[in-house]
Amino acid sequence: MRQAEAPPSGKWTGPAHAGVKAPEPIVLPDPARRFAATAQRLEQLAEGHPMAAWLRFLGRLARAQHEAATTLAPGAALDPAAIAQAIDARIPPLAADGHRRDASWREGLARLLERIDRDALPDAALQVIEQLQRSDAAAQDRLADRFLRGGLAADDAGAAIYVAAALQVYFTCAAARLQAEDLRLLEERGLCPCCGSPPVAGVVTAGGTTPGMRYLHCSLCSTAWNHVRAVCITCGGTRHLALQAIDGDAGLVKAETCGECHTYAKLLYQIHDMQADPHADDLASFGLDILVAEAGFARHAQNPLLLL
Structure with missing residues (x-):
C-alpha cells in the first residue's frame, strides 16, 4: 500500500472560467x-x-x-x-x-x-x-x-x-x-441531509460545471451532498490526513485516512473512470479496506451490503 506525501488541496485549482460554477450542495437520487x-x-x-x-x-x-x-x-x-x-x-x-x-x-x-x-x-x-x-x-x-x-x-x-x-x-x-432546494446540509456534514445516514464513499468529480468537487453518497437513500476536500468527514480534522492506495492500481479508489481520529473514508476519482459508481466500486475495492484496517484505521461507516 502506498501513501501520499500530503493530502490534496481542499479547493479546485483548475482553470477559472464562466463554465465552472459553485457546486450544488445537495443532489437527490x-x-x-x-x-x-x-x-x-x-x-x-x-x-x-x-x-x-x-x-x-x-x-x-x-x-x-x-x-x-x-x-x-x-x-x-x-x-x-x-x-x-x-x-x-x-x-x-x-x-x-x-x-x-x-x-x-x-x-x-x-x-x-x-x-x-x-x-x-x-x-x-x-x-x-x-x-x-x-x-x-x-x-x-x-x-x-x-x-x-x-x-x-x-x-x-x-x-x-x-x-x-x-x-x-x-x-x-x-x-x-x-x-x-428545500433541504439544508447538517451541522455534522459527514451525514446525509435527507436521512442522516453515513456515506458509502465520496466521488471527486471530473466533468460538468463543478470539476474537482467531492460529493459524499448516502449508503441508504443514495442522496449526494457536497463536502469540502482535505477535511476528515468523521472528526473534521485537517492536520493528519493522508491518501492510501494499493500499489500498482489505477488510482481510481483511495482511502483518505485521518491520524487524529484513526478513521478512513473511500474516495473515487472520476478522472480515472467516468463510469465509477460509489456503491459498486466501494464493494469491489474491499481489498483496500483490509489493508487500511491492518494499518490501524477504522472505516467511517460500513457499507450496508458488507454485513455478510
Missing part, C-alpha cells in the same frame, strides 16, 4: 437510474475479479432492486409540514432511526425477493429468502428496525442483506420525492 447503474458496474467489475462470484451476486441483487424501484406504486405522501419542521430544526426529514416507514417498504422487499435471480445461489441463501418470504410484517419490521438502529445480531446477517437492499429502495424513492 434518481431511482430509475441508481440501481441499474450499480448493477451494470458490478457486472463489469466482476470480470477477472478475485471475488467475482460475490460481485455477480450483488449485481443480481441490484437488478432486483431496480425492478422494485421502478415497478412499485409510490408510498404514502410525505407530510410537507413535518418535512419543513425537521429541516428548520436541522434534522434529516427522513431520519433513518425515527422516520415512520410506509408499508410499501415491505412490498419492495417482497418484490425484490421475487425478482432476484436464484440460479446461482447456494442452498443456505435460498433458505434465508424462503424464511423471509414466510415471515410476517411484524417480524420484517423488527429486523428493519434492528438494522437501522445498529442492533443486528449475528444470526440476522443472512436476512439483513435483503432487508438492507429493500430499505435502500424505499429510502431512495422517498428521497427522490423531496425538493433539493
Whole structure:
C-alpha cells in the first residue's frame, strides 16, 4: 500500500472560467437510474475479479432492486409540514432511526425477493429468502428496525442483506420525492441531509460545471451532498490526513485516512473512470479496506451490503 506525501488541496485549482460554477450542495437520487447503474458496474467489475462470484451476486441483487424501484406504486405522501419542521430544526426529514416507514417498504422487499435471480445461489441463501418470504410484517419490521438502529445480531446477517437492499429502495424513492432546494446540509456534514445516514464513499468529480468537487453518497437513500476536500468527514480534522492506495492500481479508489481520529473514508476519482459508481466500486475495492484496517484505521461507516 502506498501513501501520499500530503493530502490534496481542499479547493479546485483548475482553470477559472464562466463554465465552472459553485457546486450544488445537495443532489437527490434518481431511482430509475441508481440501481441499474450499480448493477451494470458490478457486472463489469466482476470480470477477472478475485471475488467475482460475490460481485455477480450483488449485481443480481441490484437488478432486483431496480425492478422494485421502478415497478412499485409510490408510498404514502410525505407530510410537507413535518418535512419543513425537521429541516428548520436541522434534522434529516427522513431520519433513518425515527422516520415512520410506509408499508410499501415491505412490498419492495417482497418484490425484490421475487425478482432476484436464484440460479446461482447456494442452498443456505435460498433458505434465508424462503424464511423471509414466510415471515410476517411484524417480524420484517423488527429486523428493519434492528438494522437501522445498529442492533443486528449475528444470526440476522443472512436476512439483513435483503432487508438492507429493500430499505435502500424505499429510502431512495422517498428521497427522490423531496425538493433539493428545500433541504439544508447538517451541522455534522459527514451525514446525509435527507436521512442522516453515513456515506458509502465520496466521488471527486471530473466533468460538468463543478470539476474537482467531492460529493459524499448516502449508503441508504443514495442522496449526494457536497463536502469540502482535505477535511476528515468523521472528526473534521485537517492536520493528519493522508491518501492510501494499493500499489500498482489505477488510482481510481483511495482511502483518505485521518491520524487524529484513526478513521478512513473511500474516495473515487472520476478522472480515472467516468463510469465509477460509489456503491459498486466501494464493494469491489474491499481489498483496500483490509489493508487500511491492518494499518490501524477504522472505516467511517460500513457499507450496508458488507454485513455478510
